Amino acid sequence: MTAATPAPGAEFGPDLAEVFGPSQRDGGPDLVQLLTPEGERVEHPDFAVDLSADELRGLYRDMVLVRRLDTEATALQRHGELGIWAQLLGQEAAQIGAGRALRRQDHVFPTYREHGVAWCKGIDPLDLLGLFRGVDQGAWDPAEFGFGLYTIVIGAQTLHATGYAMGMQRDGVVGTGEPDRDAAVLAHFGDGASSQGDVNEAFIFAASYQAPVVFFCQNNQWAISEPIERQTRIPLYQRALGFGFPGVRVDGNDVIATYAVTKAALQRARDGQGPTLVEAYTYRMGAHTTTDDPTRYRMSEDVEHWKLKDPIARVTAYLRRMGLADDAFFAELADEADDLGAKLREGCKALPDPDPMSMFEHVYAEQTAELEAQRAAHQAYAESFETDHTTGTGAHR
Structure with a gap:
């Protein structure tokens, strides 16, 4: 008898459908989630967190205002006021949850999309617009804000972050047990950057030296037009074990879970226990940048599917269900967002040309x-x- 001819590619392992089946596309069984898409609070045995009503409203406010920043910047680019803009629509929870888990002494190494983390670190949004308008190279002082300059070289910032974290070790600000002194580094990158050599080299150095760095991958499932299933045969968070440190997959559209997981990973780093890979499983609702047309490479049904998991809508539902916010709160926040929009429009156009x-x-x-x-x-x-x-x-x- 003649053996059946294997399907093309079968010799390389399981079919992609086995790895990225329906449950995997929704995050898989290992997904850490504390707030469901319907706005219902659930518990997780490893990541308990108790937030006050004020803290919950604060996280919600952050997401709403950062989304307004993103909307206004996109419109400004369309009107020729910005050269380009990297949208974060749909990723607000991943960024705000991670950003609010930081302490004053922690340092962030961003890509070019971390507008929400910049907001949490106190960066003036107009400074972000100045960068994308081309009138400066980033007008904030990284040493003052603990937030590095945006990085366009894909994945390079993970090596910078690891080196900085190793410097923290030598400065004696890791593992001392003093909450106001011990520090850690948060390195942001996307699923596309995970395929870069720099990221894998950073993993090796961080693991070898137990560097106090949290690698935070916003897996929005699209490396520009390349889908995640064409980049990896296993979920990204599982890669960490091959380098010798833990990985966690969190619902990146759940601001509470993202906050809890990032907070735990940062504390682990501050305590001197080494790196962690956090994969925030989310979705890029908008374009990669304003030069991109996502309708050319992805299905509208996928976008509609993820709209049901909107990170802001689920917190709205939870606040209303639990009686933690009333109509007056939402109306005041809408007015604040309008004021922010006006400030950004007027301020952007008034930015002076550089010498x-x-x-x-x-x-x-x-x-x-x-x-x-x-x-x-x-x-x-x-x-x-x-x-x-x-x-x-x-x-x-």
């Missing part, structure tokens, strides 16, 4: 001879032009 010479600032902590020579050469070139103030035109001398 061309400012490109030489904030490159190195101390000015190098080479950079100073470049600056002087550019200054001389600029001064070789003179402006006719009657016509506003420039002429070369």
